[in-house]
Amino acid sequence: xxLPVTPHEDVNGVLFALSRDLSATFNDDFVxxxxxxxxxxxxxxxxxxxxxxxxxxxxxxxxxxxxxVAKMHARIxxxxxxxxxxxxxxxxxxxxxxxxxxPRQPRPYVNGGEMWAPDxxxxxxxxxxxxxLYECEIAVAxxxxxxxxxxxxxxxxxxxxxxxxxxEWAPLLRDASRLKNSHYQAYVTLTVxxxxxxxxxxxxxxxxxxxxxxxxxxGAPWRDLIEKAEAWQHARELQEAPAVQAFIGFALExxx
Numbered sequence: 001x002x003l004p005v006t007p008h009e010d011v012n013g014v015l016f017a018l019s020r021d022l023s024a025t026f027n028d029d030f031v032x033x034x035x036x037x038x039x040x041x042x043x044x045x046x047x048x049x050x051x052x053x054x055x056x057x058x059x060x061x062x063x064x065x066x067x068x069v070a071k072m073h074a075r076i077x078x079x080x081x082x083x084x085x086x087x088x089x090x091x092x093x094x095x096x097x098x099x100x101x102x103p104r105q106p107r108p109y110v111n112g113g114e115m116w117a118p119d120x121x122x123x124x125x126x127x128x129x130x131x132x133l134y135e136c137e138i139a140v141a142x143x144x145x146x147x148x149x150x151x152x153x154x155x156x157x158x159x160x161x162x163x164x165x166x167x168e169w170a171p172l173l174r175d176a177s178r179l180k181n182s183h184y185q186a187y188v189t190l191t192v193x194x195x196x197x198x199x200x201x202x203x204x205x206x207x208x209x210x211x212x213x214x215x216x217x218x219g220a221p222w223r224d225l226i227e228k229a230e231a232w233q234h235a236r237e238l239q240e241a242p243a244v245q246a247f248i249g250f251a252l253e254x255x256x
Contacts, residue, residue, distance in 0.1 A: 005140055006039060014051055014080050014087065019141040021072045022055055025065055029058040031094060032142015036129050040136040043206035047233035048186065050111075053089035053140070054133065056148060060093055061108050069108060070115045077113055085113035086234070090122075100150055102126035123167060127152055127160035135204050154202060161198040162255050169195075169248050176245060182238035189229035189244055192251045199255050222247055 006012055015033070023030045037052025038044040061069065069091070077084035091108040103126065106119035134149045142148075169188060178184055190207040196218075197210035205213070211226045225243045232238050 005035065005138060006044070008044075008046065010080055010082065011039070011044075011051055014076060014083055015053070015140045017076045017079065018053065018055075018072075018089075021076070022069075023141070025068045025072065026057055030141075031056040031058055032148065033140040034133055034142070034145055035136070035138040035140060036133060037088070038207070040132055040138050041204070041206040043208040048183075050086045050088045051083055053087075054129065055089060055091045056097065056142065057091060057093050060105075061091055066108055066115070069110075073110050073113075073115065087111075087113075094148075097148055097150070100127070100152060100156070124160040124164035127156060128164065131157040131160075132204060157204075158198050161195050165192070165195050165248075165251055165255055170252060172248055173245055176241055179241035179244055182232065182236065183234065185238045185240050185244050186229040186232035189225055189240075189247060192247055193226060196251055196254060218250075222250070 005015060015035075019033050022033065032055075034054045034056070035052065036054050038049040039052060043049075073087065076087070088111040089109070092103075096103045096105065096107070102122040102124065104121065106121045108119050109116045130149050131152050131154075133145050134151050137145045139145055169192060172179060172188070179188070190211055193214045194205060194207050194210040197205050197213050200217075201213070208230070211230055215223050215226055225240055225247060228238060228240060
């Protein structure tokens with residue numbers, strides 16, 4: 001087991017508990033546990049980041065196992081209350097990893113302190129996360145990521161990034177209801193920064209690196225919004241929904 005994997009003792013505690021309990025729940029079907037998100041990109045911020053993970057299994061999760069996983073997350077949330085609503089992860093199978101394109105079958109997914117129901121399907125994040133997993137190679141438990149995950153290539157990563165702008169973020173121009181959430185405003189702003197960076201550069205960049213590049217490249221119109229998103233912390237209010245919409249519109253023009 002490749003622990004500790006982060007400089008944060010309590011985060012390592014969460015990851016150790018996940019690995020231990022998943023091994024006990026799935027036995028030989030537990031293949032590995034891998035970091036995604038800010039922990040893999042190197043820009044984890046205790047005040048605003050989530051603990052993002054991907055669990056790889058040999059077989060699909062049964063109803064009994066799903067109930068056990070839900071209880072596991074409740075138990076870990078109680079043991080680590082700071083992270084109770086900030087653990088986000090998916091449960092995928094080896095069969096799903098055989099596909100370069102987003103798989104059609106849904107997967108068990110935890111976010112906001114609970115298992116989502118029904119299980120959601122993947123969008124372009126399947127390709128985006130797969131590229132990052134292959135490049136960053138951070139295993140909590142299990143084999144080297146390069147033995148499991150495809151090298152999708154940067155062009156596929158860039159294309160998926162731009163598709164995600166159209167599929168996931170452009171709809172917010174028509175329906176901004178999700179932007180009432182301050183966390184979501186900050187998340188969308190920094191994610192769009194990464195999309196703009198990816199469209200014009202080559203290489204994997206953290207949100208912080210991407211946001212710095214956007215401020216330097218596009219300047220004053222977006223600097224205030226981006227700096228507010230960078231400084232956002234949980235339990236703080238951010239009232240920037242119209243600015244976030246305008247930023248999405250700008251990104252769509254640039255991506256075109």
